[in-house]
Amino acid sequence: MTPRTPEDVRAFYDAHRTVRQYRTDEHGEPLPLPAEHLDVILHAAQRAPTDATAQLYSLIHLRDPLVRAQVAALTTNAHIATASEAFVVCADVRRTARVLEGSGRTPGHWPAVAVHFGIGDAVMAGTNLLTAAEMLGYLGCWIGGVLNGLDGILDLLRLPPGVLPFAALTIGTPAEAAPYRPRVPRPLVVHTDAYREGSDEEISEATAVMNPIAARGDQPGDWARLLGAYFAAGGGMEKREPHLVAALRRQGLWAGERPLAQEVSRSGL
Numbered sequence: 001m002t003p004r005t006p007e008d009v010r011a012f013y014d015a016h017r018t019v020r021q022y023r024t025d026e027h028g029e030p031l032p033l034p035a036e037h038l039d040v041i042l043h044a045a046q047r048a049p050t051d052a053t054a055q056l057y058s059l060i061h062l063r064d065p066l067v068r069a070q071v072a073a074l075t076t077n078a079h080i081a082t083a084s085e086a087f088v089v090c091a092d093v094r095r096t097a098r099v100l101e102g103s104g105r106t107p108g109h110w111p112a113v114a115v116h117f118g119i120g121d122a123v124m125a126g127t128n129l130l131t132a133a134e135m136l137g138y139l140g141c142w143i144g145g146v147l148n149g150l151d152g153i154l155d156l157l158r159l160p161p162g163v164l165p166f167a168a169l170t171i172g173t174p175a176e177a178a179p180y181r182p183r184v185p186r187p188l189v190v191h192t193d194a195y196r197e198g199s200d201e202e203i204s205e206a207t208a209v210m211n212p213i214a215a216r217g218d219q220p221g222d223w224a225r226l227l228g229a230y231f232a233a234g235g236g237m238e239k240r241e242p243h244l245v246a247a248l249r250r251q252g253l254w255a256g257e258r259p260l261a262q263e264v265s266r267s268g269l
């Protein structure tokens with residue numbers, strides 16, 4: 001394949017926008033992607049590289065309008081109901097365990113590794129899917145809001161042990177003009193040979209660069225305030241934490257401590 005020029009590649013990635021409003025039919029129902037577009041974005045997802053050849057992920061394609069509506073409510077992201085296509089991107093070590101069992105082997109105990117590589121594989125597949133969709137002229141949105149309704153999503157999508165939703169992903173033709181959103185300056189993100197702690201000035205400059213990402217209407221942006229709402233003490237992530245821990249336990253992916261039964265069998269009792 002003819003290599004693209006650096007300008008082409010830059011222009012492609014500069015055209016990336018997260019969008020949350022999509023073109024629908026006249027009744028507000030989703031306009032599904034043409035079959036060959038859907039097929040090729042799923043092909044792209046499966047062409048992602050994968051740890052140890054295992055492909056430790058699964059995509060749940062949300063097609064039933066009722067399921068879409070429920071996932072939209074559980075994630076508090078309404079566009080899941082109206083996007084052309086919607087997926088829940090999951091880490092999945094169950095299929096690998098089944099291959100092992102099917103060949104007479106006993107799956108090992110590696111819940112931390114499962115989360116590490118399972119989420120990695122899921123993200124790589126989802127990123128390929130979104131990038132392919134963008135190559136076709138669509139835009140999309142990742143939805144970490146799955147953590148707002150994890151237990152309900154596990155039930156609704158009947159996710160078995162070993163399968164953990166990472167995020168949802170919507171794709172469609174944009175019905176909004178989303179802004180170009182800034183990124184942290186490269187010297188704070190790309191380190192040479194060893195990690196370099198940025199200076200206080202660099203952190204404060206980066207915050208100024210990022211402020212527009214938090215602007216709403218006439219209100220000037222305050223990125224640190226936005227980060228605070230998510231990550232500061234009392235913020236949204238602290239609220240999500242116990243639910244994620246509960247889901248990891250429920251799905252057999254909690255590495256904090258071994259289940260009692262296993263301790264007992266290991267100690268030979």
Ligand SMILES: Cc1cc2nc3c(=O)[nH]c(=O)nc-3n(C[C@H](O)[C@H](O)[C@H](O)COP(=O)(O)O)c2cc1C
Pocket residue numbers: 016017018019020077141142143144145146167178179180181
């Ligand atoms: C893992 C992940 C989770 C996200 N979760 C949400 C979400 O729940 N709701 C939402 O509206 N946007 C969500 N986003 C989109 C981000 O807000 C968006 O990517 C970011 O603001 C940068 O904007 P840009 O993609 O347009 O450059 C998520 C993005 C990622 C990568």
